[in-house]
Amino acid sequence: MSRPRILVVGGGIIGVSCAYALAKAGAQVHLLEKDKIGSGASGGNAGTVAVGHPPLNRRGRLRQLLVSLLDQGSPLYIPPRWDPSLWGWLRDFVRYCTDEHVEECMKVMAPLGKNALQTFDNIIEEEKIECGYIRSGYYKVCVTEPGLLSARNEAAAIEAYGYHPECISSEELRRREPEFGPELLGGIHYPESRSLDPLKFLEALTERARLRGARISEGVSVLSMSIISGRVVGLRTNEGEIGADVVVLATGPFSAGILNEVGIQLPLQPGKGYHRDYAIGPGGAPPIKIASELSEASVFCTPMGDFVRFAGTMEFSGFNRVMRTPRLNQLTNAARRCFPGLGGDGPKSEWCGLRPMASDGMPIIGSIGDIKGLSVATGHGMLGLTLGPITGQMIAQEILDTEEPKLRKLSPDRFRGAALVNTKKR
Numbered sequence: 568m569s570r571p572r573i574l575v576v577g578g579g580i581i582g583v584s585c586a587y588a589l590a591k592a593g594a595q596v597h598l599l600e601k602d603k604i605g606s607g608a609s610g611g612n613a614g615t616v617a618v619g620h621p622p623l624n625r626r627g628r629l630r631q632l633l634v635s636l637l638d639q640g641s642p643l644y645i646p647p648r649w650d651p652s653l654w655g656w657l658r659d660f661v662r663y664c665t666d667e668h669v670e671e672c673m674k675v676m677a678p679l680g681k682n683a684l685q686t687f688d689n690i691i692e693e694e695k696i697e698c699g700y701i702r703s704g705y706y707k708v709c710v711t712e713p714g715l716l717s718a719r720n721e722a723a724a725i726e727a728y729g730y731h732p733e734c735i736s737s738e739e740l741r742r743r744e745p746e747f748g749p750e751l752l753g754g755i756h757y758p759e760s761r762s763l764d765p766l767k768f769l770e771a772l773t774e775r776a777r778l779r780g781a782r783i784s785e786g787v788s789v790l791s792m793s794i795i796s797g798r799v800v801g802l803r804t805n806e807g808e809i810g811a812d813v814v815v816l817a818t819g820p821f822s823a824g825i826l827n828e829v830g831i832q833l834p835l836q837p838g839k840g841y842h843r844d845y846a847i848g849p850g851g852a853p854p855i856k857i858a859s860e861l862s863e864a865s866v867f868c869t870p871m872g873d874f875v876r877f878a879g880t881m882e883f884s885g886f887n888r889v890m891r892t893p894r895l896n897q898l899t900n901a902a903r904r905c906f907p908g909l910g911g912d913g914p915k916s917e918w919c920g921l922r923p924m925a926s927d928g929m930p931i932i933g934s935i936g937d938i939k940g941l942s943v944a945t946g947h948g949m950l951g952l953t954l955g956p957i958t959g960q961m962i963a964q965e966i967l968d969t970e971e972p973k974l975r976k977l978s979p980d981r982f983r984g985a986a987l988v989n990t991k992k993r
């Protein structure tokens with residue numbers, strides 16, 4: 568097959584990056600999005616390209632999970648409810664909360680992060696994308712002594728993997744960013760990171776993919792896959808059947824449901840996060856220079872042109888986009904502790920989106936199960952924007968090159984040993 572017909576499903580950062588990389592490599596590619604480009608998590612995230620960080624699975628997480636069952640104000644929140652798939656996922660998640668697993672992840676994710684940065688810089692430059700790209704890194708800032716100690720330990724671990732975090736005092740932080748308030752005890756500067764307006768980037772990348780020959784269809788919902796003799800031959804959609812030689816499933820947390828229909832189970836859960844945007848100006852957000860993460864609350868504050876986005880929190884409450892006011896208030900409360908200049912005017916927008924969370928904290932990229940012509944690109948959790956463009960390149964390489972994929976550790980096959988992938992139903 569010289570020009571296979573490739574269908575990419577999902578118009579988030581992962582699907583669009585795949586379509587862009589495939590079209591750039593000369594493939595015949597058609598992207599299907601059930602709603603609008605960027606209507607999932609990719610349109611409203613915190614906009615940081617944050618590299619080199621350890622996964623969410625860490626020693627001590629079990630205690631935090633138990634506390635989060637009761638506390639709507641904690642960064643991590645799990646409303647108690649009966650959901651066997653969530654409880655199974657949590658069991659696996661906790662199993663991966665070991666120092667050994669963190670080290671295994673870092674060995675893969677730290678070098679991948681460097682490639683991701685390079686890929687981002689190249690695309691922004693080559694495609695001349697205007698999206699408020701700031702290359703000056705971000706600050707992780709702390710308001711408690713235990714928070715500062717833990718942030719410094721994390722920085723030391725990240726430094727060991729070739730990144731250059733810099734520990735800074737509260738005085739130095741306020742010298743660099745006069746909008747920081749007196750409560751801050753200190754922080755870390757991560758100089759390698761970048762920030763941008765994620766929707767502007769996504770829309771521009773979609774346009775560039777189109778210009779390179781990709782077909783982009785919004786309002787087309789994939790209902791199921793057509794598989795004959797172990798090979799994917801097309802997709803059933805609300806607009807009828809579409810034939811394909813290759814399908815790339817990049818439907819965020821919804822990927823698990825689509826795969827389940829063909830007997831493949833992926834350990835994925837939706838992890839809801841929120842944002843509140845405030846216009847910069849009197850009564851609104853202060854004019855901050857670069858992004859900051861308010862460490863204890865896990866809230867990002869990112870300048871995006873004429874507004875600042877406050878984003879974060881992680882809620883495991885299933886497939887819904889219900890906005891819980893206490894969760895939104897948590898963003899503003901944390902922001903005011905660090906930026907007392909945040910005024911009393913209301914936000915210009917409020918939003919929530921579902922991150923695709925893999926139980927082992929690593930993305931799931933590559934051909935899946937024993938179905939020929941089927942690949943997935945999902946499970947990027949809190950790093951989907953960061954790893955979007957590099958994921959697109961990896962998928963294009965795997966589909967169009969005959970060589971072995973570079974990152975076996977991210978392949979869906981890693982769940983086979985844990986009997987999480989079964990193909991019995993097919």
Ligand SMILES: Cc1cc2nc3c(=O)[nH]c(=O)nc-3n(C[C@H](O)[C@H](O)[C@H](O)COP(=O)(O)OP(=O)(O)OC[C@H]3O[C@@H](n4cnc5c(N)ncnc54)[C@H](O)[C@@H]3O)c2cc1C
Nearest residue numbers: 577579581601607608609613615789819840950951952953
């Ligand atoms: C509050 C918050 C802050 C974040 N901050 C950052 C950050 O600073 N940096 C970072 O790197 N990451 C961040 N993330 C994570 C990042 O946003 C996600 O990892 C990323 O957006 C996932 O991209 P995706 O393309 O896999 O999924 P999505 O963006 O959800 O895209 C999936 C798309 O598939 C479509 N779809 C679903 N089912 C079907 C179907 N049957 N047929 C057709 N289309 C379908 C959906 O409509 C959707 O548009 C954040 C997330 C949140 C929620």
